[in-house]
Amino acid sequence: MRKIISFLVLFAILFLSVSAVAGESVPPLQHNWSHKSLFGTYDREAVRRGYQVYSEVCSLCHTMKFVSYRNLADIGFLPKEVKNIAAQYSVTDGPNDDGEMFERPALPSDTFMSPFKNEKSARAANNGALPPDMSLLVFAREGGEDYIYDLLTGFTPPPTGIQAQTDIYYNKYFPGGQIAMPQPLSDNLDQSAQDVVQFLAWVSDPYMEQRKRMGVKVILFLLVFAGVTFKIKQRVWSKAGKGKTN
Amino acid sequence: MSDSEKIKKFDNSVIQWIDKRLPIFSLLKKEYVRFQVPRNFNYLWNFGAILLVLLVIMIVTGIFLAMNYTPHTALAFDSVERMTRDVNYGWLMRAVHMNGASFFFIAAYIHIFRCIYYGSYKNPREIVWILGVFLLMMLMVTSFTGYCLPWSQLSGWGTTVITSLFSAVPLVGDSLVTWLWGGFSVDNPTLNRFFVLHFLLPFILCAFVLLHIWAIHTTGSNNPTGVEPKSGKDTVPFHPRYTAKDSFGLLLFLIVFAAVTFFAPFALTEPEHFRPFDPLQTPEHIVPEWYFLPFYAILRAFTMDICIPFTQIVLLSAKLQGVLALLGSVVVLLFLPWLDTSPVRSARYRPVYKWCLFLWVVSVVVLGYSGAQSAEGLPMLFGQIGTFFYFFHFLAVMPLLGKFEKTLLIPDSISEAVDKKMGMKN
Numbered sequence A: 001m002r003k004i005i006s007f008l009v010l011f012a013i014l015f016l017s018v019s020a021v022a023g024e025s026v027p028p029l030q031h032n033w034s035h036k037s038l039f040g041t042y043d044r045e046a047v048r049r050g051y052q053v054y055s056e057v058c059s060l061c062h063t064m065k066f067v068s069y070r071n072l073a074d075i076g077f078l079p080k081e082v083k084n085i086a087a088q089y090s091v092t093d094g095p096n097d098d099g100e101m102f103e104r105p106a107l108p109s110d111t112f113m114s115p116f117k118n119e120k121s122a123r124a125a126n127n128g129a130l131p132p133d134m135s136l137l138v139f140a141r142e143g144g145e146d147y148i149y150d151l152l153t154g155f156t157p158p159p160t161g162i163q164a165q166t167d168i169y170y171n172k173y174f175p176g177g178q179i180a181m182p183q184p185l186s187d188n189l190d191q192s193a194q195d196v197v198q199f200l201a202w203v204s205d206p207y208m209e210q211r212k213r214m215g216v217k218v219i220l221f222l223l224v225f226a227g228v229t230f231k232i233k234q235r236v237w238s239k240a241g242k243g244k245t246n
Numbered sequence B: 001m002s003d004s005e006k007i008k009k010f011d012n013s014v015i016q017w018i019d020k021r022l023p024i025f026s027l028l029k030k031e032y033v034r035f036q037v038p039r040n041f042n043y044l045w046n047f048g049a050i051l052l053v054l055l056v057i058m059i060v061t062g063i064f065l066a067m068n069y070t071p072h073t074a075l076a077f078d079s080v081e082r083m084t085r086d087v088n089y090g091w092l093m094r095a096v097h098m099n100g101a102s103f104f105f106i107a108a109y110i111h112i113f114r115c116i117y118y119g120s121y122k123n124p125r126e127i128v129w130i131l132g133v134f135l136l137m138m139l140m141v142t143s144f145t146g147y148c149l150p151w152s153q154l155s156g157w158g159t160t161v162i163t164s165l166f167s168a169v170p171l172v173g174d175s176l177v178t179w180l181w182g183g184f185s186v187d188n189p190t191l192n193r194f195f196v197l198h199f200l201l202p203f204i205l206c207a208f209v210l211l212h213i214w215a216i217h218t219t220g221s222n223n224p225t226g227v228e229p230k231s232g233k234d235t236v237p238f239h240p241r242y243t244a245k246d247s248f249g250l251l252l253f254l255i256v257f258a259a260v261t262f263f264a265p266f267a268l269t270e271p272e273h274f275r276p277f278d279p280l281q282t283p284e285h286i287v288p289e290w291y292f293l294p295f296y297a298i299l300r301a302f303t304m305d306i307c308i309p310f311t312q313i314v315l316l317s318a319k320l321q322g323v324l325a326l327l328g329s330v331v332v333l334l335f336l337p338w339l340d341t342s343p344v345r346s347a348r349y350r351p352v353y354k355w356c357l358f359l360w361v362v363s364v365v366v367l368g369y370s371g372a373q374s375a376e377g378l379p380m381l382f383g384q385i386g387t388f389f390y391f392f393h394f395l396a397v398m399p400l401l402g403k404f405e406k407t408l409l410i411p412d413s414i415s416e417a418v419d420k421k422m423g424m425k426n
């Protein structure tokens, strides 16, 4: 049995070393995010402010194709507000009975409008670089929230020795250091960056709170069940220990 | 058994009615109630039952996923993401299925380790063991094809890397790869066939599981002493002792499973798995799932082509050596019953072998570490040493040590061993 325990310990070490595989850029600093702790929940206020930042700034370039306006209700927007937000955007729908495409205001059930018609036009507007879709961005980057926060606050002029180029910006947290995204936030930088990161975290994992709540119940149930089963097992085996079969 | 005996078998008349026509309840009673098993199992004997439950969980969640999944390159990634967001409890089904695959391998590896430690593969249980190795192979193909389905960067590139290995086969290699892909690159036909295989294999797995259980119920189970039961004193009926013990162990396992699934469901998922597959952009690190890392390290451990001496004619390319070693690392398991020459089953009574086995486990862990790193420098060297030890254990230690090792005194019977242990405790 001792052997088995050491086996498990070594496996734990293996897991840790696996998760330590990192890129060649500066590793992100560790920050404290309320939602990352074991029972942590999203900071609603921050997530809502983050939505504001996203819709005013990031959404000019980035898509978010898996999120619908109706999802905003989950972070505390009222049904009427959701409707109004959606109605500010217009969607191409159709074809109608005459065979024509037409524009209509977006509904809560529509997904977030894309800023560009397609990938080609997104690249054309961004010097060939494609702003990634934001629906899963926190999961899709090594370092997650920490990385995105550092990226947003880490823009600097190019260090001496590196020649400044037009339309290429310097950010030591980005792999390679040279990024096609101009610094998107500047006013109230720290606060806005924190807010938008928390919004992006919610967008990537909207069921996190429900999942944790269900997890508590499932584990409590299993614990009680395991306790009862343990008692039964003890009972059954204490009879067995003394005598022979049955 | 006479007719009158049969009639009295079940009190419940419905069960009795069915059983007379299809003796399924008699079968269950014989195999899972009265069935005699050694009385000294430890908790390592729980993992077979745990694996059965996991198989059911995987099939049930898998069917729900399949109902919402679209096997098309343009839609697969989106359909998985849509299902987790917009289908009721889709997030739950996916979290259970994804983490279930990892826990399946955790349980399978512990189950296999148990067999190796206590010599369960030896006469008369060779067929049980061989069926088990087949189950492992099918499990690997199932999870590999499943990992392809979300069509993420790692799905696409992992599939490309592993299927390309077949190009190392002499002469027909390239045609073989084209045939596997159903085209000239990993594309829609590949995704479609992987989906079909991923759906089909678990059911074939079920059939093999039945054979596996049939065989073990024919030979009877091994136990920690490795001594066969000799009298009624050595065994107990399966129910209620082991139904109770198995349930308790299963619940402990499920608690760990639930903790990971609900509180860290993406802990084992690489960031690249959250990006859709882009055939034009190779990710920096292509790493397989953690449970394949040791095998991946074995694959990459070979770096030198073997040539005919003094010529440049390659006999065995490094790539082909890697592929053969990879296959060999699983196939060698099939031969354990004959590679292990020791008359003693359980490592408990084999002081030297115990340490060799420990080194083998260490080598597997080191291989896992190496597989997670890029193939260069120290990790690469570790991978090569690990590969050597992995095979050295099976091909040299097992056959030779069995002949020379001085084993400890084996107890006469299971009950003697149990009584001695109880005595020591008091």
Ligand code: HEM
Pocket: B055, B058, B059, B060, B061, B062, B063, B065, B066, B067, B069, B080, B094, B097, B098, B100, B101, B104, B139, B142, B143, B144, B146, B147, B148, B149, B150, B198, B199, B202, B203, B205
């Ligand atoms: C032996 C049991 C099984 C194992 C080990 C297994 C393993 C896996 C793995 C590793 C994935 C990738 C998960 C991900 O990255 O998202 C996956 C996905 C999937 N599996 Fe299975 N699976 C099993 C049984 C089944 C069965 C029986 C079905 C259907 C009848 C099924 C249907 C699916 C589907 C549709 C997906 C893609 C959806 C997704 O990626 O979440 N699986 N499976």
